[in-house]
Amino acid sequence: MKYLSLITVVPLIGALVVAFVPRSKPELAKLLTLAFSLVVFGLAVATWFAFDAGSKARLQLQESYTWIPAWDARFTFAVDGISLVMIALTALLVPIVVLASWKDLDNSGKRSVPAYFALILALEGTMIGTFTAADVLLFYVFFEVMLVPMYFLIGSFGQDVPTKQRQYAAVKFFLYSLVGGLIMLAAVIGLWVVGGKTFEWASLVNADMSTGVERWLFLGFFLAFAIKAPFFPFHTWLPDAGGAAPAGAAALLVGVMDKVGTFGILRYCLSLFPDASRYFAPLAIALSLVGIIYAALLAVGQNDLKRLISYTSIAHFGFIGIGIFAFTLQAGSGAVLYMVNHGLATGLLFLVVGMFVVRRGSTLVTDFGGAGKLVPLLAGVFFFAGMASLALPGLAPFVSEFLVLLGVFTVNQTVAVIATVGIILAACYVLWMIQRTTQGTLNPTLSTVDGMSRDISKREMVVVAPLIVLLLALGFYPKPVLDVINPAVEATLTEVQVVEAGK
Incomplete structure (x- = not known):
């Protein structure tokens, strides 16, 4: 069965179907979107079981069609x-x-409900396309096109954010990503010329190019991916975009879309430009370390919950960066597992914040205070999500963070020690966020807000339950995911020609 083409095309077809649902029928749009997304989830499960983790093939389930x-x-x-x-x-x-x-969104007064959910499906299809593409030009097309649905999600559907702020955040996000993408396009064309006039990834891995050309092409790809991730100093668009986007879109932006950047570094920068990857590794590690400390310090001072979470994510991407460029199996596998676990934890955190925002009508920490006295169950889920974000032992992010630091420590103790400071800062900003929002003396204004009288609903429990279960399960037993990740990471390190790949 052609799993990969189906899992890429189905959400795009769903987006078209939902887009033509009349604005007067929001429930139909929601049901159709949920149905299409569940079909995609079923295809993802089927793809998982069709994949052979023990195979020595570099890529599996390959499909190829004339373009x-x-x-x-x-x-x-x-x-x-x-x-x-x-x-x-x-x-x-x-x-x-x-x-x-x-x-x-029913009473948002902004764009139609069908438009919102059609954009969500379009975003899903284009994001999956970047992960399934094994043709460099096809990857580039998906990489650029996925900017469009996210641009409209940020600019048109932001919750409790002034219109000018939403538009500014959307344009900034789009311009940053577009500039990076145009630079990558030049590198893609250059790669086609020196790689034998082909875009096939499998062929380009063996392309012969001079040292200077390889380094320039690496920089073209790396800059686009560093902006997307984002790494310091290309990070400034994320707090604006994460703060302006609706909670669901922000969860996808930070939980998945930004991972296209780190995925691109692994699949394209390291594999296609191995010598340049080793040459620029110290620079990439330095930028990652600065991002860990700098973003953590900025997170401490944030009063907007969504901006705060966005800054914490920049710090987390710093850990992923040092894990990738340490060039050890432990650190590399930890970095990929970190990408997954960060998506689960930060996705949960954004969604819970969205539940608070719907009730309070504000994202500001100072508009809460003692909220746990009114919504104890929701506050408990918020606490759990915060603990996952700071990598509490027993939860999934701890495993990935531990693997990254352990793998980095074996090759550079100084980098590992500096990165550990970020863990201490993470405890500071997460615990202070929780204390100011849900603990302490009750903010008197909360008692007058109707929404704050409603604790977590059954629908919201269905939303958070899968993420909580996975964060717990992978915290104690990450082996099923690591068994899938490890061979790919080892193969990538072999392509980078790191002798210690298996250590």
């Missing part, structure tokens, strides 16, 4: 363990986001 013969560009789809786990994460989060957004 542009003159350029030798094809619709080529294939996955390894890294892309497989990211597809699974995407397919899991989208139906959860759909359920979380079920009641958020």
